[in-house]
Amino acid sequence: MLSNKYLLGFFVVTFLFLSFDNNNQYFLTIPKGFPNLQIPEDNKLTNERIHLGKKLFFDNILSRDSSISCASCHKPDHAFTDGLKKAVGIKNRSVTRNTPTLTNIAYNKNFLRDGVNPSLEAQVLVPIHEKNEFDFHILLAAERLKKKPSYVQLFEKAYGGIPTPKLITKAIASYERTLISGNSRYDQYIYQNKKHALSSSEKKGLKLFNKLYCVSCHSGFNFSNGEIVNNGLYEKYEDVGKMRVSLKEIDNGCFKVPTLRNIALTAPYMHDGSIQTLEEVIDHYMQGGNSHPNKHPFIKPFSLDKSDRKNLVLFLKSLTDSSFATIQ
Ligand code: HEC
Numbered sequence: 518m519l520s521n522k523y524l525l526g527f528f529v530v531t532f533l534f535l536s537f538d539n540n541n542q543y544f545l546t547i548p549k550g551f552p553n554l555q556i557p558e559d560n561k562l563t564n565e566r567i568h569l570g571k572k573l574f575f576d577n578i579l580s581r582d583s584s585i586s587c588a589s590c591h592k593p594d595h596a597f598t599d600g601l602k603k604a605v606g607i608k609n610r611s612v613t614r615n616t617p618t619l620t621n622i623a624y625n626k627n628f629l630r631d632g633v634n635p636s637l638e639a640q641v642l643v644p645i646h647e648k649n650e651f652d653f654h655i656l657l658a659a660e661r662l663k664k665k666p667s668y669v670q671l672f673e674k675a676y677g678g679i680p681t682p683k684l685i686t687k688a689i690a691s692y693e694r695t696l697i698s699g700n701s702r703y704d705q706y707i708y709q710n711k712k713h714a715l716s717s718s719e720k721k722g723l724k725l726f727n728k729l730y731c732v733s734c735h736s737g738f739n740f741s742n743g744e745i746v747n748n749g750l751y752e753k754y755e756d757v758g759k760m761r762v763s764l765k766e767i768d769n770g771c772f773k774v775p776t777l778r779n780i781a782l783t784a785p786y787m788h789d790g791s792i793q794t795l796e797e798v799i800d801h802y803m804q805g806g807n808s809h810p811n812k813h814p815f816i817k818p819f820s821l822d823k824s825d826r827k828n829l830v831l832f833l834k835s836l837t838d839s840s841f842a843t844i845q
Pocket residue numbers: 574579585586587588589590591604605606607612614615616617618619622625627628629630631637640641644645649650651689693
């Protein structure tokens with residue numbers, strides 16, 4: 518049998534180990550009305566990991582010519598978009614799609630406009646390798662970081678290792694998981710019981726949003742059911758969406774239902790930035806979109822008078838979380 522002395526030693530060591538682990542772990546503040554967030558077992562959040570990921574996100578070091586960073590396109594004051602029709606990468610190369618918001622990105626089940634990427638960690642590789650974005654290689658990026666003593670130290674603190682491709686993706690994903698936005702006036706009205714947080718026009722707009730079919734796709738706390746569907750933007754799509762990867766005609770023109778949170782900050786709209794204003798988005802849906810064999814059956818024409826069209830837009834604008842737009 519173990520003597521008491523050994524047992525005590527065992528408990529002390531276990532306790533020290535556990536408390537070290539707990540001290541480091543970072544607990545996200547989940548807004549009222551939001552579900553809990555699943556964080557991958559092998560990439561738990563800690564302050565050190567988030568700090569490193571944030572530094573990488575804002576650093577030009579990951580692009581081939583060290584000219585741009587993730588934040589060049591995902592700008593915090595635009596809810597992590599860039600205000601451009603289509604994104605522009607290194608050497609002014611144009612990207613084929615509009616930069617999506619990273620609002621509540623940790624809740625997404627799939628990534629990219631067509632949802633073909635399965636994890637936030639794996640998604641980090643896309644802009645680094647993409648010719649029109651960073652035009653670099655993750656192995657070369659890791660080599661570059663290894664030569665910077667400050668980064669070597671930060672990787673050591675965050676993950677107990679030197680900069681590697683895997684750790685770069687883990688650190689950036691950790692930072693992205695903190696980009697949670699749930700304090701718009703809509704949230705205050707719905708979840709925080711502040712009855713006057715929305716004006717009467719905005720409340721009318723909310724009713725319309727629910728009564729029309731919008732809420733069938735832009736559903737739940739994050740205004741997205743996560744599905745990849747065709748919303749009738751075109752009769753013929755230049756960018757075939759999910760079909761790009763699946764090669765199935767049924768996926769032609771299918772894109773992820775985007776969140777509508779912070780929508781007032783993320784113009785222009787749609788996968789190609791082809792719609793400039795929210796008023797024009799409403800007009801698109803009012804006319805029932807364009808006819809396309811894959812157009813989702815929910816999308817049908819409806820009519821709104823001038824004041825209701827305005828109320829619907831005002832409601833969409835109430836989804837702006839000003840505290841999120843000023844996070845750095
Ligand atoms: C040149 C502009 C540009 C740069 C630089 C850039 N992105 Fe993006 N990002 C985009 C565009 C455009 C898309 C949509 C691409 C698509 O759907 O194919 C996107 C998509 C994403 C998505 C998926 C969003 C969703 O809704 O599924 C994430 C996450 C993301 N980027 C993170 C990053 C990170 C991290 C970096 C830096 C390592 C980065 N981006 C660099 C333009 C950029």
